[in-house]
Amino acid sequence: MPEKSKFHVIAGTPPPATQLEEVRKIVRAMPKPASMLQCHRCGGREIMETKIGALLKNGKVSGGTKQYLCASCFLKGERVLLK
Template identity: 60%
Template sequence: MPRLKLVPSAEPSPAEKVRQRVRAMPKPASVLQCTRCGGREMIETKTGMLFKDGKASGGTKQIVCVACLMKGERVVVL
């Protein structure tokens, strides 16, 4: 039976240290904050929209983090 070996966690990079510090900062209850990077800039997107009678309609709204989106990651906040 193979044995499980624990690998010690690596030291976080300087950028990850900043993200951890930003996430730990106190914030007002009404402010949205990204769980991955700690950013507070958001974009509202709609997926699955239909185009009928010359107008866009329907779709599901999602709030996406802008900082993560610029890095190529799609992090849905709300």
């Protein structure tokens, strides 16, 4: 007889109603040009371009897949991809 799992999924709780979270909601709701990238988590508009799997050929970087990360979240240790 298989053992019953000790872990189960619970409903998540919303983020705490702190002053910082209120500011984030305001920033996310601010109007912006349609073509501007904005982080869905913090609302920041600063981005970094990274390359995954780049190779070094004759002293130059070549290849790799470009990805855009939120700079604000990256400074906090989070890796948030922007599309």
